[in-house]
Amino acid sequence: MRVGFLGTGAIAAAMVRGLAGQGHRILVSPRNASTAATLAAELPEVAIAPNDALVAGSDVVFLCLLARTAEEVLPGLPFRPDQTVISVMVDAPLANLRRLCAPAREIAITIPLPPIAGGGCPLPVYPASPALDALFGRRNLILPQPSEAALNAHLGVSALCSPVLDQLLTAADWLAGFTGNPEAAEAYVAAMIRGYLPERASRGELASALAQLSTEGGLNATLRAAMAPAKNDLREGLDGFRTRLGLDDTNEGQT
Numbered sequence: 001m002r003v004g005f006l007g008t009g010a011i012a013a014a015m016v017r018g019l020a021g022q023g024h025r026i027l028v029s030p031r032n033a034s035t036a037a038t039l040a041a042e043l044p045e046v047a048i049a050p051n052d053a054l055v056a057g058s059d060v061v062f063l064c065l066l067a068r069t070a071e072e073v074l075p076g077l078p079f080r081p082d083q084t085v086i087s088v089m090v091d092a093p094l095a096n097l098r099r100l101c102a103p104a105r106e107i108a109i110t111i112p113l114p115p116i117a118g119g120g121c122p123l124p125v126y127p128a129s130p131a132l133d134a135l136f137g138r139r140n141l142i143l144p145q146p147s148e149a150a151l152n153a154h155l156g157v158s159a160l161c162s163p164v165l166d167q168l169l170t171a172a173d174w175l176a177g178f179t180g181n182p183e184a185a186e187a188y189v190a191a192m193i194r195g196y197l198p199e200r201a202s203r204g205e206l207a208s209a210l211a212q213l214s215t216e217g218g219l220n221a222t223l224r225a226a227m228a229p230a231k232n233d234l235r236e237g238l239d240g241f242r243t244r245l246g247l248d249d250t251n252e253g254q255t
């Protein structure tokens with residue numbers, strides 16, 4: 001497949017690396033110049049092309065720009081009705097994309113995360129996209145969503161990565177205060193959490209893992225009780241995204 005990436009920043013670079021070596025011809029736009037040059041130098045299937053040539057020469061175009069840049073850049077580009085456009089941009093609703101990428105009709109939004117470079121990334125998508133399945137489905141977890149609001153709710157939850165990592169670092173720091181070995185403390189915390197996470201959790205595996213860590217009076221249950229207020233903080237923080245992500249009360253039941 002001929003695949004183009006408009007906006008060669010952090011997430012585009014991860015996606016290009018995740019696609020490499022699978023027989024696709026990949027075009028990346030010239031900005032960011034250094035990221036584009038690095039990808040083209042490292043990966044034989046990657047070439048750099050100006051935005052208009054990239055759109056003209058791609059079957060599938062991934063939009064990896066900042067949303068405000070997209071408003072300026074996209075309207076002048078030669079999109080075609082037979083072309084697939086997949087946006088990864090935050091704050092770029094489907095209605096705007098349809099306007100900006102006309103006459104392209106097959107337009108979807110997904111939410112890649114940097115680990116997509118190595119595979120195993122969850123990819124919620126709306127609407128369902130055969131092109132996304134074909135390109136990334138073999139090595140990643142494609143999760144089609146019933147509505148744009150459902151997709152946007154994933155954006156909210158994706159922000160959990162940073163506070164969770166922050167907690168892991170706090171625990172590692174506490175541990176290192178007793179062991180005097182920050183590197184081993186970090187390694188311990190990361191390996192411990194990785195070990196508890198099920199490979200594919202979809203049928204209550206997370207709840208089962210938690211149940212196994214709930215012995216009354218045990219260290220896990222005791223720390224969880226001490227941190228119980230953090231659950232409300234998390235819900236309140238997620239609810240704080242409602243307006244920005246277009247999640248009004250009527251959306252909740254559908255998700």
Ligand SMILES: NC(=O)c1ccc[n+]([C@@H]2O[C@H](COP(=O)([O-])OP(=O)(O)OC[C@H]3O[C@@H](n4cnc5c(N)ncnc54)[C@H](OP(=O)(O)O)[C@@H]3O)[C@@H](O)[C@H]2O)c1
Pocket residue numbers: 006007008009010011012029030031032033051064065066067069073088089090111112113114
């Ligand atoms: N990073 C993530 O983990 C992540 C995850 C999911 C979704 N997203 C979304 O993905 C989008 C990109 O995020 P990012 O983190 O990759 O940002 P980024 O690193 O800033 O990438 C944006 C890229 O767009 C380029 N650009 C600016 N003007 C351009 C133009 N006229 N034509 C072509 N390219 C142009 C920038 O080049 P210059 O550096 O030269 O200005 C930059 O390389 C955002 O909408 C973000 O919300 C990001």
